[in-house]
Amino acid sequence: MADTVSDRPNSSVLDVEAVRRDFPILSETVYGKPLVFMDSGASAQKPRQVIDAMRHCMEHQYSNVHRGAHYLSAATTDAFEQARDRVAQFLNAASPDEIIFTPNVTAAINLVAHAYGRAFLKAGDEVIVSEMEHHANIVPWQLLAEATGVVLRVAPVEDDGSFRIERFAELLNDRTKLVSITHCSNVLGTNVPAKEVARLAHAAGARVMFDGAQAVVHGPVDVRDIDADFYGFTAHKLYGPSGLGVLYGKLDILNSMPPFLGGGDMIDKVSFKGSTFKEAPHRFEAGTPAIVEAIGLHAAINYVADIGFDAIRAHEAGLRDYAHERLSAIDGMRLIGTAPDKAAIISFLVDGLHPYDVAAVLDRQGVACRVGHHCAEPLMDRLGIIGTVRATLAMYNTKAEIDVLGEAIEKAKKMLS
Amino acid sequence: MAREEYEDFAEALEALDDDMRFEFLLDLAKKQDASDFPEEWKTDANLMHGCMSKVWLVHEEREGRHWFRGASEAAIVKGLVHMMVQSFSGLTSEEIRAISLDDVRRLNLGALTFQRQVGMMAMLKQIQKLAGQPVARETAGA
Numbered sequence: 001m002a003d004t005v006s007d008r009p010n011s012s013v014l015d016v017e018a019v020r021r022d023f024p025i026l027s028e029t030v031y032g033k034p035l036v037f038m039d040s041g042a043s044a045q046k047p048r049q050v051i052d053a054m055r056h057c058m059e060h061q062y063s064n065v066h067r068g069a070h071y072l073s074a075a076t077t078d079a080f081e082q083a084r085d086r087v088a089q090f091l092n093a094a095s096p097d098e099i100i101f102t103p104n105v106t107a108a109i110n111l112v113a114h115a116y117g118r119a120f121l122k123a124g125d126e127v128i129v130s131e132m133e134h135h136a137n138i139v140p141w142q143l144l145a146e147a148t149g150v151v152l153r154v155a156p157v158e159d160d161g162s163f164r165i166e167r168f169a170e171l172l173n174d175r176t177k178l179v180s181i182t183h184c185s186n187v188l189g190t191n192v193p194a195k196e197v198a199r200l201a202h203a204a205g206a207r208v209m210f211d212g213a214q215a216v217v218h219g220p221v222d223v224r225d226i227d228a229d230f231y232g233f234t235a236h237k238l239y240g241p242s243g244l245g246v247l248y249g250k251l252d253i254l255n256s257m258p259p260f261l262g263g264g265d266m267i268d269k270v271s272f273k274g275s276t277f278k279e280a281p282h283r284f285e286a287g288t289p290a291i292v293e294a295i296g297l298h299a300a301i302n303y304v305a306d307i308g309f310d311a312i313r314a315h316e317a318g319l320r321d322y323a324h325e326r327l328s329a330i331d332g333m334r335l336i337g338t339a340p341d342k343a344a345i346i347s348f349l350v351d352g353l354h355p356y357d358v359a360a361v362l363d364r365q366g367v368a369c370r371v372g373h374h375c376a377e378p379l380m381d382r383l384g385i386i387g388t389v390r391a392t393l394a395m396y397n398t399k400a401e402i403d404v405l406g407e408a409i410e411k412a413k414k415m416l417s
Numbered sequence: 418m419a420r421e422e423y424e425d426f427a428e429a430l431e432a433l434d435d436d437m438r439f440e441f442l443l444d445l446a447k448k449q450d451a452s453d454f455p456e457e458w459k460t461d462a463n464l465m466h467g468c469m470s471k472v473w474l475v476h477e478e479r480e481g482r483h484w485f486r487g488a489s490e491a492a493i494v495k496g497l498v499h500m501m502v503q504s505f506s507g508l509t510s511e512e513i514r515a516i517s518l519d520d521v522r523r524l525n526l527g528a529l530t531f532q533r534q535v536g537m538m539a540m541l542k543q544i545q546k547l548a549g550q551p552v553a554r555e556t557a558g559a
Contacts, residue, residue, distance in 0.1 A: 031435065354491035356470045364439060372469060386490075415443060416492055 014311040020396050022047040022303070033366030036401045041186055041214060041345055041392030042370050043236045046300075050240055053299035054292050065291055066265055066282075080291055083298035084281070090301045091231065091248050092222040098254065100247040100281040101289050105213045106136040108232035108247035109180065111284060112209055113140035115260040116230075116253070117178070123149025125177040128206075130155040130163065130192070131382045132185040135375040137211045141180065155181070157382060161188035161337035165196050172204040179208045183215030183231075187374045187388065188337030189320075189345030191215065198227045207253070213237055217394070218316060218343045220309045223248050235293060240300030244293035247284070254280035261286040304395075312395045319393040319402065320344035326406045332413065336388045344393035347374075350409060353416050355389045361412035362389070367405050420512075423504035427523045442496030449499055454488035465543050470494050472540065474502070476547035482507050483548040487540075497533065500524055501540045514550040516541060 020026050023045045028035045037045060057079065063072035065080045081096070088096040102108045121127070127141050127150055138152075145152050153176075155168040168181075179201040184191050194210055201208040209230035212221055216233040223231050230249045236242040249257075259266055259277050263286035268276040277283045304312065323346045327333050332351035350358055359371035372387045373380045380387060391405055430438055454473065463473040470491035477484045484506045487498035504524065505516060521541050525534045542552040 354470060356491040357493050360439075360493050364436065415440065 012308065012310045012314060014307060014315040014395060016315065016396065016398055019307065020398075022049065023396055024048060024051070026396060030366050030368075031364055036365075036367040036404050038391035038393060038397065038401070038405065039368045039370050040217075040394035040397075041237070041390065043242060044217070044239045044394055045396070046241070046296075047239055047303050049303045050296045050299045054241060054296040057292050057295045062292065064288055076291060079298075080289070080294050083294040086298045086301050087246055090220075090305070091246075092224050093248055094224065095251055097280055098248055098251050100249065100254070100284045101294055102232075102245040102247050102284075103243060103290070104236075104245040105211060105232040105234045106140075106245075108230075108245050109137055109209070109211065110140045111247055111260045112180070112230050112232075112249075113144045115257040115284070116207070117141075117144040117150065118148060119256075119258055121148055121150045121177050124151065124175060126151045126153050126171075126173070126175045128153045128155055128168070128171050128176060128179045128181070128201075130168070130181050131157040132161070132163070132188055132190060132376065132379045133182055134186050134211065134213070135377070136213075137180055137182060138378065150177075151175075154378075157185075157188070157190070157379070158339075159383075160339055161185065161190045161342070162339040163190055163192050165193055165200070168197065169200050172200060172206070174205065176201070176204050176206040179206050180230075181208075181210060183210040183212045183221070184218065184343050184345075185337065185376075185379075186214050186345065187347050187376050187379055187390065188339065189214075189342035189347075190337060190339040191341045191343060193341075194226045194228065198229075202227065214343060214345065218309075218313060219304075229253055235297040235300060238297070238300050239303060241290075241293040241296040244290040244297055246297075249280070251280060254284070257283075259283050259286070263287045265289075307395065315395060316344040316393060319397055319399065320346070322399050323391065323393060323402045323405070326402050327409070330406065330409055330413070333409070336383065336385065344397075346391045346393065347388035348391075349385060349388055350413060353412065355387050357416050358409065358412045359389050361415055362405070362408045365404070365408035365411060367391075367408045369405075420508075422506075423520070423524075426500050426504060430524065439493075442493055442500070444496070445499045446492040446495035449488075449495060454486055458486075459488065465539065469536070472498060472536075474498070474540070474543050474547065476544075478548070482509055483513055483544075485544055485547070493533075494536070497537060498540065501537065501544065505541070505544050510548060510550055513545055513548045516545065516553060518553050518555060 025045050061075050063076045065077040084096045084099045087099045129137055131154055141152050144150050153171050155171055181192055181197060183194050198208045207229040210228050212231050212233040217237050232247050235244040266278055266283050266286040268278050334349045336347040355371045359369050362369055370390045433441055458475055459473050463475050465472040465474055470489055472489045474487045485502040487502045489495040489498050518538055521537050545552045
């Protein structure tokens with residue numbers, strides 16, 4: 001199948017022009033201007049390797065998985081399970097059985113809140129999140145709190161976006177039963193010291209989950225080194241397709257949990273007297289999964305691995321530092337999130353200008369950014385702002401594009417003031 | 418007469434290219450000052466819900482005609498609000514009821530994103546609601 005990786009030699013230096021050639025959409029124009037795509041934190045663009053793998057599946061191999069005694073079904077099932085193997089290897093999970101395919105990270109967190117939370121947490125138990133969570137890592141816990149009486153505690157974030165481990169540690173006590181924290185803030189870019197969070201949480205007797213939606217893109221993530229009990233990420237931010245997320249969970253924990261959704265493919269035996277369920281991961285994958293998308297994710301992981309995280313990290317760190325320098329030179333610029341350890345996620349405001357207006361002018365210049373509260377309203381309240389413009393820089397962005405961003409912001413200032 | 422205002426806006430927009438339309442809206446926003454919409458009117462009761470940036474609309478009925486004023490914290494939206502309230506103020510209930518979504522589309526002309534168009538449609542519906550009239554719907558086949 002077209003599960004090919006490019007013939008580019010793996011090196012620690014990223015050839016950004018070669019990478020850009022792999023992403024067909026990057027040669028598009030918008031409003032007659034070259035597209036400058038800086039919204040990868042919302043969803044990343046897809047390389048042709050991913051597009052080809054998904055097309056190949058649909059043109060030559062597609063069928064449903066885990067059923068059907070015919071050639072195509074067996075071939076697709078193999079490809080689907082190979083994707084699970086690849087994800088396990090990518091996260092350094094102990095077994096592919098620890099990899100559950102979900103629709104997205106939101107679903108992964110809801111799965112844990114529902115299946116683990118309702119089975120093992122009771123009134124008075126505490127769940128810790130942080131002030132910089134995406135709504136996806138807040139609302140499921142609020143629903144759990146309403147249903148069970150579990151208490152939600154919130155670890156603070158500093159004014160510059162830093163996450164101070166000692167302030168998190170102050171919240172831990174013998175009532176703490178679960179910590180669910182972002183591994184990298186989608187607004188501030190702040191990286192959370194996951195290994196240390198897990199060590200402290202475990203010492204307090206709590207399980208720990210990480211929302212890895214942003215972190216996994218800048219990886220590598222080693223769930224065993226971190227000692228995460230649960231870890232969620234999504235394919236579409238990792239240059240793969242939308243509609244597919246991943247929940248990693250330690251196997252003994254997963255197998256101790258009741259199912260979340262009931263239906264086909266997750267059962268052992270069904271009768272009207274009662275049903276029994278498969279072990280993980282299938283216990284948590286009711287219904288037909290996102291088959292083509294899993295094959296696309298496999299290709300995306302191969303693509304990222306082929307380029308190499310050392311090269312990606314070095315490239316993105318260069319972009320981040322250059323963006324901070326270039327944007328800071330603009331009068332009235334306010335960078336939101338300047339923690340020492342941060343990913344290439346650049347949130348900003350311009351004095352006197354509404355972020356929606358700034359983003360609209362950037363859009364007319366071909367620069368695609370996200371604007372708003374970024375599904376993190378409590379963080380906006382904490383920082384006392386209504387929202388930000390956010391430029392997320394990915395492996396395919398260039399310093400020249402950051403110059404275009406800077407010039408577009410300067411144009412916005414002229415037009416709007 | 419508001420219909421003249423509407424025609425003026427529509428014709429001005431038709432004569433401009435996309436970039437110029439964008440600037441036209443910003444100019445409309447800049448022409449407004451604080452007296453057009455006092456701060457004390459920016460209450461939750463006057464707030465339109467569901468907008469990306471805050472939009473406030475107030476309504477007054479005088480001698481059988483409806484008058485609107487609006488504000489937004491974002492300049493481009495302020496320009497849109499200005500155009501909408503100027504276009505559709507001074508109308509009778511019957512005239513307000515007759516405003517269609519196509520009338521609003523004529524004030525958009527692709528200068529703005531689909532999301533903005535949705536916002537303008539929401540503004541029309543709010544205007545009709547404030548005037549106590551049924552809100553415009555897509556006609557079949559539109």
